């Protein structure tokens with residue numbers, strides 16, 4: 001640092017009239033600073049930037065003037081912008097998620113934030129283990145890493161983890177911890193809650209409570225110090241840097257259309273469930289390939305072809321008249337060429353009957369949900385439901401956001417459909433995992449979002 005200061009001082013001396021360029025706002029209280037007293041404010045700021053957050057924090061002890069400068073919001077914004085997390089995510093998280101999900105509903109404008117305080121709090125947030133246990137595929141990893149470190153096929157390995165069965169959940173969580181080579185007792189755990197039992201009835205509420213309790217009980221028994229369980233759809237919305245909107249999660253077995261206002265699932269408005277998801281699309285592609293006598297060994301081949309070649313047609317009838325041939329090599333199986341199957345397989349999302357499924361089309365479910373939100377009039381801002389965020393691996397299909405937006409507009413009255421925007425999944429199949437990552441790095445994560453082991457035991461004890 002001494003060398004750096006000498007260098008800066010040298011350049012200051014060579015600046016003509018540098019003393020006069022000192023900001024007029026510089027407080028005149030550094031009487032014992034010697035030559036440093038003559039440093040212009042912008043140069044001191046530059047020094048503080050160069051020495052980094054740790055030294056800048058120490059510099060606050062020098063004198064009142066340096067304390068003022070080293071606490072400057074712009075300086076700490078600079079440090080935050082140069083941190084690991086993208087700045088837009090930091091701003092979103094610290095302005096809207098700091099208060100935690102219990103207070104978000106009543107929280108209006110963030111008060112003046114001290115970025116120095118936020119910086120120091122974020123630096124102290126411990127790493128958490130994130131487990132997004134999808135019904136088809138589980139994604140898990142460290143909150144401080146840039147992506148999930150592992151995935152596994154939940155349905156093959158663990159069966160239905162949405163049932164609150166203690167032994168199954170314990171086996172599931174223990175296996176994930178073993179694969180990550182972590183002790184559950186070493187850090188907070190953040191888990192996604194599936195959108196099952198979506199009604200607003202007493203029995204659905206009881207089932208949701210039962211599943212949440214089972215998750216907390218298992219993790220508490222495994223000695224997790226703090227647990228945070230958040231709805232999968234809410235996490236996907238956070239990944240899109242929003243706290244209100246409609247999340248369309250094309251899941252493994254089913255698709256859910258979930259209205260969310262300020263981080264809370266609006267079950268009283270209506271969550272729509274469509275009984276088909278990724279599995280049906282894969283199954284229908286397999287059927288179409290059988291019809292064309294295309295031979296393949298495993299389901300993995302179909303899944304790969306679906307992910308690499310399939311898309312959603314902007315207009316199904318027009319697409320049928322086009323040449324849509326495309327090929328893809330599947331390791332160990334050879335080269336496959338698909339034509340109309342590329343968009344026919346995915347068309348069941350909009351026209352389920354072509355695949356023999358009796359269900360609502362995706363656009364109908366979304367339009368119904370939007371209509372319910374519009375008539376419910378539960379928020380002053382009537383645009384809260386006009387952002388539709390797609391989630392789930394299947395939502396990565398090219399062409400899906402545009403087609404869905406067009407189809408929804410065709411159904412709704414212009415006054416309601418005006419301004420509707422369908423956004424692609426912000427992080428593909430990992431959207432919920434990334435939403436959890438944003439939450440688990442918020443400066444107030446443990447206090448505002450987690451239930452500690454002690455709090456959980458106390459709560460359970462009170463229930464008896």
Ligand SMILES: Nc1ncnc2c1ncn2[C@@H]1O[C@H](COP(=O)(O)OP(=O)(O)OP(=O)(O)O)[C@@H](O)[C@H]1O
Pocket residue numbers: 133134135136137138194249250251252253254278279282303306307308391392393394395396397429
């Ligand atoms: N780029 C892609 N294009 C099309 N499909 C994809 C793509 N990426 C992943 N998928 C499909 O997404 C499915 C898995 O989705 P996802 O991981 O969201 O399921 P899940 O989280 O288990 O579902 P649920 O919400 O029911 O828990 C798989 O069938 C996979 O083939």
